[in-house]
Amino acid sequence: MAVPSEKFVSQPARILASTTDYQDILTPEALAFLARLHRFAEPRRQALLQARRQRQARYDAGALPDFRPDTKAIxxxxxxxxxxxxxxxxxxVEITGPVERKMIINALNAGAKVFMADLEDSSAPSFxxxxxxxxxLRDAVNGTLEYRSPEGKEYRVGANPAVLVVRPRGWHLPERHVTVDGETMAGALVDFGLYAFHNARTLHANDLGPYFYLPKLEAMEEAALWDDVMTLAEDELDLPVGTMKATVLIETLPAVFQMHEILHALRGRVVGLNCGRWDYIFSYLKTFRRHRDRLLPERGQVVMTVPFLKAYSELLIQTCHRRGAFAMGGMAAQIPIKGDEDANDKAMAKVRADKLREVQAGHDGTWVAHPALVSIAMDIFxxxxSTPNQLHVKREDVKTDRDTLISPCGGTISCAGFDNNVEVALRYTAAWLEGLGCVPIHNLMEDAATAEIARSQLWQWLHHGSLEFPDHAPIDFALFDHALAAHTHRLQxxxxxxxxxxxxxxxxxxxLTHADQLGDFLTLPAYEQLA
Structure with missing residues (x-):
């Protein structure tokens, strides 16, 4: 529903791309709405990004993350x-995936309670x-979403679809095709703004939102900015304050020390926190990129039962339930293995064990990446x-501290693990540059978060020097260069x-791997090469 143009500033956002096919999305009123969001949020966003850089500089100099003394009262x-x-x-059970038309239909029909439509880590953000x-997403909200495959097969949303929750991009990502007053807009505000402008009032009228997942937050001030942006959007769209609801992914190491504060900043609209485990591991690696004593073993050994991840998930449950918010579990990235029954049984057993751990710990729900896993996770929960959620499970037994939350886990780095990191980083990045943000590799659904783990581990293992495999063979740049060349040739x-x-x-x-400094995000330099 279009909003009267007089409610908005006179100079709308400018589009730096051909938009012939998107005139009904990029309407003058929608672009004016985007401009209002940008002018309101951009100075604070830039200040918050600068605060991130300063925080990381302190960690690089030897400081350690900790609970904030100035927010103890909260x-x-x-x-x-x-x-x-x-x-x-x-x-x-929540299913996640990109916003491709057929995938949205399949996800909404998969039998999950919620579908997290991802404009972030499982989408390559070409315009x-x-x-x-x-x-x-607009067609899904309006009940008109359908798809016909090239073979003529028709897909439509069924009678009892999952509840739609949308994840915009993180605060750090730009949208170079949209500018306001000559400034590039934040991808987060473009994603949020267009979805809210076109769908918020319809969803509100149907008592279905709009609902959002907020990624990559590092501090309560970043959550407060989201709260203020949503309040502004509600005012502009003539919606009651608090209509828009948010679930926050706790997927950065700094954020785990501010979970109470993040909930407090969003307390009028927050629904819960989610254990974004893969991005959390990546954030651990990035936070401690200069700390040789906090290197992690290969990715397959960094599981949720290791002490620092177990403490993180249990503290999240305790924090959420104390505040009346949901504590959502993490992603099962496995996908069914066709043609190998034994391997598939072992993969699905890992999924069952992971979901059993989560529900017994007190989580209120969990994530899966593939429709075939919905019934497995649903059966466990x-x-x-037996109740709709576990808010009554207070986990007052949980006692954790700073040192537990940042303690590295033991393990090894095998030659196969090193090679797998090279392969995953290469194949995902190449697919991302082609416009795919969600890629099956060796029976796991890889997204930006898992690719970030792979390339960050490679950087750390190589730059801290003198590391060896269990057979004492050196981990060095010659090995990396050789492995990368071999996988590149194979992929070509x-x-x-x-x-x-x-x-x-x-x-x-x-x-990125040879650079003296670990880059903050793979997707930032890759974005410059995205069509």
Missing amino acids: RESDWTVAPIPRALQDRR ANQLDGQIN DRHM KSNAPGARRATDAARLLTV
Whole structure:
């Protein structure tokens, strides 16, 4: 529903791309709405990004993350978040995925309680991808979403679809195709703004939102900015304050020390926190990039039962339930393995064990990446969670401290683990440059977060020097360069996603891995090469 143009500033956002196919999304009123959001938020966003850089500089110099003394009163006082909407009272299984049309339909029909439509880590943010996603989300909200495959198969949303929750990009990511007053807009505000402008009032009228997942936050001030942006949007769209609801992903190491504060900043609209485990591991690596004593073993050994991850998830449950918010579990990235029954059984057993751990720990729900895993996760939560959620499980037994939350886990670095990191980083980056943000590799659904783990571990292992495999063979740049060349050649000769951009991806990974400083995000330099 269009908002009267007189409610908005006179100079709208400017689009630096051809938009012939997107005139009904990029309307003058929508662009004026984006401009209002940008002018309101951009000075604070830039200050918050600068605060991130200063914080990381302190960590690079040897400082360690810790609980904030200036917010102790928030942590120790009694308060709760606003009541949770009826539509989100039961979130026991959530499926996530990109905003491609067929995938949205399949996810909404998968039998999960919630579908997290991802404009962030499982989407490569070409302008066409993001705008196509907005069209698809609008059609889903309006009940008109359908798809016909090239073979003629028709897909439609069923009678009882999952509740839609949208994840915009993080505060750090730009949208170079949209400017206001000559400044590049934040991808977060473009994603949020277009979705809210076109769908918020329809969703509110149907008691279904709008609902959002907020990624990559590092501090309560970043959450407060989101709260203020949503309040502004509600005012501009003539919606009651608090209509928009948010779930926050705790997927950065600094954020785990501010969970009470983040909930407090969003207390009028927050629904819960989520254990974004893969990005959290990446954030641990990035935070301690200069700390040789905090290196982690290969990714396959960094599981949720290791002490620092177990402490993180249990503290999240305790914090959320004390405040009346949901504590969502993490992602199962496995996908079904066709043609190998034994391997598939072992993979699904890992999923069951992970979901059983989560429900028994007190989580209110969990994530899966593939429709085939919905029934597996649902069965576990149905058998062990007879109520819609577990807000009554207070986990007062949890006792953790700073040192536990940052202690590295033991383990090894095998030659196979090193090689897998090279392969995953290369194949994902190449596919991302082709416009794919969610890529199956060796029976795991890889997204930006897992690729970040791979390339960050490679950088650390190589730059801290004198590391060896268990057989005492050295971990060095010659090995990396050889492995990268071999995988690049193999990818070029294949029909796999990313084959056409293999050389570009290899060149980018070479620069990032050899650089003296670990880059903050793979997707920032890669974005400059995205069509």
